[in-house]
Amino acid sequence: xxxxxxxxxxxxxxxxxxxxxDRLTAYMSSQPGYIGHxxxxxxxxxxxxLELAVWADAQAHAxxxxxxxxxxxxxxxxxxxxxxxxxxETVEAAPGxx
Numbered sequence: 519x520x521x522x523x524x525x526x527x528x529x530x531x532x533x534x535x536x537x538x539x540d541r542l543t544a545y546m547s548s549q550p551g552y553i554g555h556x557x558x559x560x561x562x563x564x565x566x567x568l569e570l571a572v573w574a575d576a577q578a579h580a581x582x583x584x585x586x587x588x589x590x591x592x593x594x595x596x597x598x599x600x601x602x603x604x605x606x607e608t609v610e611a612a613p614g615x616x
Contacts (some may be wrong), residue, residue, distance in 0.1 A: 520579065522579055524596075534598055542595070549581070550581070589604075
């Protein structure tokens with residue numbers, strides 16, 4: 519398993535950002551290899567979000583983001599937020615934690 523982590527700093531309309539994020543999440547959650555996700559919002563800065571998405575492997579994630587449908591959806595994000603994406607592997611986990 520791998521975890522996709524994306525820090526998003528919103529510089530546009532937050533409600534519009536949330537609409538776009540929800541469409542992207544709906545698309546990604548329907549893709550092969552998608553396991554689950556969690557969205558977090560910074561308590562000290564309401565413009566900063568973290569998206570954590572667990573995938574079966576890096577190849578499944580790469581296939582999803584290379585798709586034409588994803589590319590059409592993600593272009594709506596650029597005017598609203600600055601992403602800082604990365605794909606991570608688990609090095610160590612506490613018992614009971616993925």
